[in-house]
Amino acid sequence: MSNRQYIQGGIGLSEDDIQQGKVFFAEDSLNCRYAWDMGVAIERYLRELKNGRIIAKSCNECRRIMVPPRMFCELCFRPSDDWVFVQDTGVVNTFSICYVNWDASRIKPGETPHLPAVIEIDGASKGMGIMHRLGEVDPKDIKIGMRVKAVWKPAEERTGAITDIKYFKPYQEV
Amino acid sequence: MRKVAVIGAGMTKFVRRALETPKELSFEATKAALDSCGLRLEDIECVAHGSAPDAFDGVHQKGEYLADGCGGWNKPTMRVFVGGATGVHAIIHGWYHVASGMFDTCLVVCEEKMSNAMPHAQGFFLTIFDHTTERALQPNLLWIFALEKNRYMQRYGYTKEDMALVAVKNKNQGLKHPASQFKDPVTLEDILNSEVMAYPVNRLDVSPVSDGAAAVVLASEKVAKRLTDKPVWVEGVGWSLDTAYWGTRDLYYPRYTEHAARMAYKMAGIREPHKQINIAEPYDPFGYKALHHMEGLLLSPRGKTVQLLRDGYFDMDGNLPMCPSGGLLGVGNPIAAAGMMKICELFWQLRGEAGERQVPGNPKLGVAQAWGDLMQVSSVVVMGS
Ligand SMILES: [Zn+2]
Numbered sequence: 001m002s003n004r005q006y007i008q009g010g011i012g013l014s015e016d017d018i019q020q021g022k023v024f025f026a027e028d029s030l031n032c033r034y035a036w037d038m039g040v041a042i043e044r045y046l047r048e049l050k051n052g053r054i055i056a057k058s059c060n061e062c063r064r065i066m067v068p069p070r071m072f073c074e075l076c077f078r079p080s081d082d083w084v085f086v087q088d089t090g091v092v093n094t095f096s097i098c099y100v101n102w103d104a105s106r107i108k109p110g111e112t113p114h115l116p117a118v119i120e121i122d123g124a125s126k127g128m129g130i131m132h133r134l135g136e137v138d139p140k141d142i143k144i145g146m147r148v149k150a151v152w153k154p155a156e157e158r159t160g161a162i163t164d165i166k167y168f169k170p171y172q173e174v
Numbered sequence: 175m176r177k178v179a180v181i182g183a184g185m186t187k188f189v190r191r192a193l194e195t196p197k198e199l200s201f202e203a204t205k206a207a208l209d210s211c212g213l214r215l216e217d218i219e220c221v222a223h224g225s226a227p228d229a230f231d232g233v234h235q236k237g238e239y240l241a242d243g244c245g246g247w248n249k250p251t252m253r254v255f256v257g258g259a260t261g262v263h264a265i266i267h268g269w270y271h272v273a274s275g276m277f278d279t280c281l282v283v284c285e286e287k288m289s290n291a292m293p294h295a296q297g298f299f300l301t302i303f304d305h306t307t308e309r310a311l312q313p314n315l316l317w318i319f320a321l322e323k324n325r326y327m328q329r330y331g332y333t334k335e336d337m338a339l340v341a342v343k344n345k346n347q348g349l350k351h352p353a354s355q356f357k358d359p360v361t362l363e364d365i366l367n368s369e370v371m372a373y374p375v376n377r378l379d380v381s382p383v384s385d386g387a388a389a390v391v392l393a394s395e396k397v398a399k400r401l402t403d404k405p406v407w408v409e410g411v412g413w414s415l416d417t418a419y420w421g422t423r424d425l426y427y428p429r430y431t432e433h434a435a436r437m438a439y440k441m442a443g444i445r446e447p448h449k450q451i452n453i454a455e456p457y458d459p460f461g462y463k464a465l466h467h468m469e470g471l472l473l474s475p476r477g478k479t480v481q482l483l484r485d486g487y488f489d490m491d492g493n494l495p496m497c498p499s500g501g502l503l504g505v506g507n508p509i510a511a512a513g514m515m516k517i518c519e520l521f522w523q524l525r526g527e528a529g530e531r532q533v534p535g536n537p538k539l540g541v542a543q544a545w546g547d548l549m550q551v552s553s554v555v556v557m558g559s
Contacts, residue, residue, distance in 0.1 A: 006207070006210045009206075012192065012193075012355070013190075023193060095321065100314060118321055129422065144324070
């Protein structure tokens with residue numbers, strides 16, 4: 001006995017069916033917008049990014065220094081405690097070399113691929129990383145464990161956004 | 175808690191773009207599941223369904239919208255959604271409707287139609303990231319997988335070729351599944367030579383977007399024994415959600431999967447899962463994920479999984495056959511429906527009805543798992559004959 005008889009439906013359409021208008025479809029696009037409030041913790045995080053520095057928050061129970069900062073510790077489930085500045089340097093925990101844009105389109109020939117990474121921030125608790133991008137580096141030279149430092153936009157161009165850090169670049173301590 | 179059995183299963187074909195609407199797909203799968211156990215909708219007391227982001231359909235009350243196609247008319251009907259984990263989570267959701275004693279029969283239906291989203295469903299995944307601290311960096315879903323896969327490979331010294339073996343295995347196995355959207359066999363070279371999307375992920379390391387639906391019928395012990403002499407029991411269920419601060423978790427190990435698996439094994443009375451489980455259907459949207467999840471499910475020792483894979487341990491005639499359905503890589507990945515497809519597969523396998531995919535040796539115990547949200551949730555179900 002086989003399950004074949006209990007597989008019904010799922011009529012596949014081809015590109016031709018669509019292109020040549022052999023099937024009807026309705027198109028729609030929304031133009032609705034959001035205005036998100038930043039919240040207490042991220043408001044301060046962004047304000048300090050505008051100042052060219054990274055701020056974290058501590059939990060005095062589990063002793064974590066948490067970045068991005070948060071108003072409550074999700075592990076201890078209590079209000080977090082102190083604002084703490086951390087470094088703008090860190091270590092690459094993992095990375096990718098990505099040839100696809102956010103909407104699944106491909107980057108143009110010759111364009112530098114996207115270089116996303118998780119960066120463990122110096123001064124925050126071990127393993128506390130943020131997602132950002134890498135730059136000023138040949139993709140083939142990127143290594144997990146590599147030390148990196150933030151490259152900031154000039155002060156007058158900063159707007160209080162995660163993109164006030166343009167990217168992180170390889171960094172040798174002197 | 176009462177014992178709960180799966181007594182019927184059905185699904186649609188998985189296709190790149192379906193003519194049918196989400197409701198029509200749901201109807202096809204639901205009707206097939208009812209037919210498979212000789213029931214009519216009037217025999218069903220409640221409906222539990224699952225579907226992933228509303229954004230794909232652009233109908234932001236998808237549960238209610240789908241209800242008619244799921245047999246939900248004038249019945250207690252409830253939807254769950256935990257991202258990619260929805261398909262396996264939905265049977266847990268249905269399970270407690272019956273286990274609680276409230277209902278004797280429950281339809282569990284999962285549907286996904288990704289092709290509505292233009293130009294590509296990928297773009298809609300931007301909205302799962304934090305709007306302020308992440309979305310401004312214009313991430314896509316491939317980033318998550320590529321970052322996790324790279325970390326996993328680096329931690330254990332696995333190679334891209336090691337990871338590509340999963341796609342070869344699952345895609346060729348999937349050709350035996352009558353619902354698969356694929357027709358052609360692939361080789362290791364095909365995978366490794368396919369376009370690099372986001373190093374270390376190539377195009378053929380990734381399961382395809384799909385449209386489809388899958389459904390099962392659940393019954394209490396009393397009803398199940400009246401209706402079939404081959405009930406498949408839900409022996410254990412588990413689920414766990416980790417923090418959305420995913421940059422804080424080291425991605426090489428899915429600890430939330432282990433939590434969910436331990437919960438399900440404890441309920442099923444399983445002490446040594448790697449010895450007791452006969453079939454595994456780990457979630458495999460990307461090749462490496464199947465291996466990552468085998469470790470989280472405690473079915474393979476951390477860092478040794480590639481060796482076991484290469485040794486044939488996970489082959490159809492191996493010690494622990496992995497993804498006999500062909501998985502998401504081999505059948506297709508209409509998100510919620512893909513997880514439910516794994517439940518259907520365990521049902522057919524444990525009844526000996528899986529046709530040319532049948533795992534030899536009368537398998538008695540299987541586990542299915544799915545994973546979702548910001549790499550933070552796993553749902554695990556153990557089923558036994
Ligand atoms: Zn704490």
